Amino acid sequence: IISSDTKFQISTKKFISGSxxxxxxxxxxxxxxxxxxxxxxxxxxxxxxxxxNFGIWIFGDxxxxxxxxxxxxxxxxxxxxxxxxxxxxxWKFKEIDLSTWPEAKFNSLVVVQNKLGAKSGQxxxxxxxxxxxxxxxxxxxxxxxxFRLEQNYPNPFNPTTTxxxxxxxxxxxxxxxxxxxxxxxxxxxxxxxxxxLVNEVKTPGNYEITFDxxxxxxxxxYYRLKSNDFVQTKKMLLLK
Numbered sequence: 001i002i003s004s005d006t007k008f009q010i011s012t013k014k015f016i017s018g019s020x021x022x023x024x025x026x027x028x029x030x031x032x033x034x035x036x037x038x039x040x041x042x043x044x045x046x047x048x049x050x051x052x053n054f055g056i057w058i059f060g061d062x063x064x065x066x067x068x069x070x071x072x073x074x075x076x077x078x079x080x081x082x083x084x085x086x087x088x089x090x091w092k093f094k095e096i097d098l099s100t101w102p103e104a105k106f107n108s109l110v111v112v113q114n115k116l117g118a119k120s121g122q123x124x125x126x127x128x129x130x131x132x133x134x135x136x137x138x139x140x141x142x143x144x145x146x147f148r149l150e151q152n153y154p155n156p157f158n159p160t161t162t163x164x165x166x167x168x169x170x171x172x173x174x175x176x177x178x179x180x181x182x183x184x185x186x187x188x189x190x191x192x193x194x195x196x197l198v199n200e201v202k203t204p205g206n207y208e209i210t211f212d213x214x215x216x217x218x219x220x221x222y223y224r225l226k227s228n229d230f231v232q233t234k235k236m237l238l239l240k
Contacts, residue, residue: 001036002027005120008038014124015206016057016091021126026111027119034113037070040106054106055095059124059205060088065117068110069096074103085114086123090179090203147230152211152223156237159216163197164208165225179203180227186211187222194221202227213238 011023028034054069063086071079079101083094098104109125148166155161167180184198194216197209211223218240224233 001034002029006036011124012208014059014091016126017206021057021059021124024109024111024123024125026121026123028113030113031119032113032115036111036113038109040108053095054098054128055093056109056128057091057093057126058083059091059126059203060086061118061121061123062087062089063118063121065114065121066112067094067123068112070107070110071098071101071104072107073101078107079104080110086111086117086121091124091126091205147225147227147232149223149225149232149234151234152236156239157213158238158240159214160210160212161236162208162210163223164206166206167202167204167227182225182227184209184223184225187224189220189222197223 005027006025008022008024010020012020013023015021022038024036024038026036028036054071056069058067065086067083067086069081069083071081073079081096083096106128111121111123113119145168146166147168150164152161152163163184165184167182179201182198182200182202183196185196186194188194195211197211213221216238218238221236221238222233223236224231
């Protein structure tokens with residue numbers, strides 16, 4: 001691992017619920033056999049039992065490296081459980097059956113370098129869940145199901161403000177399409193386009209972006225989110 005290019009931090013850019021997730025930047029120094037391990041700093045309860053499962057939301061980076069979850073057993077030995085090859089992008093819920101491992105505790109998340117995998121990447125992690133009832137089908141229930149555009153905050157603002165928006169679950173996206181074409185644009189009170197904040201394909205999830213109006217005069221501005229048939233516009237006030 002190249003330590004200077006590898007870090008784990010809290011991010012507000014992508015998340016499943018709440019307002020943040022964990023983001024891992026990693027970079028391997030060689031072409032194979034690298035390991036990047038993120039330790040669990042908290043004392044998580046045991047996750048064993050007749051229906052004990054461990055689950056976590058992961059935003060993949062299409063690196064084709066392997067992702068593992070390691071647990072500490074009651075005798076302090078390490079249990080290494082392979083989730084899968086990271087061959088996707090966007091949010092995905094991954095689950096591990098721990099019913100055969102008594103008193104297992106979550107120890108760490110591990111990226112194991114593949115010979116044909118990328119030497120660097122970026123992953124997001126959110127909503128670690130334990131003791132999951134396996135027939136609850138939570139993997140669909142926690143994804144957003146509707147487009148949503150939030151009111152900016154602060155409002156009024158000077159000179160920056162944050163805009164949050166939501167892209168709904170993949171079940172609404174045609175087969176073979178990775179996500180939605182999303183465009184967010186700022187307009188002045190006369191309807192003139194001032195700035196494009198977002199213009200790219202977005203996978204399901206919650207997002208936020210900062211609008212900087214340092215070079216604009218005080219007044220009313222509008223921001224519009226457009227994706228497929230969804231269009232919504234909200235008003236904000238810049239006061240200098």
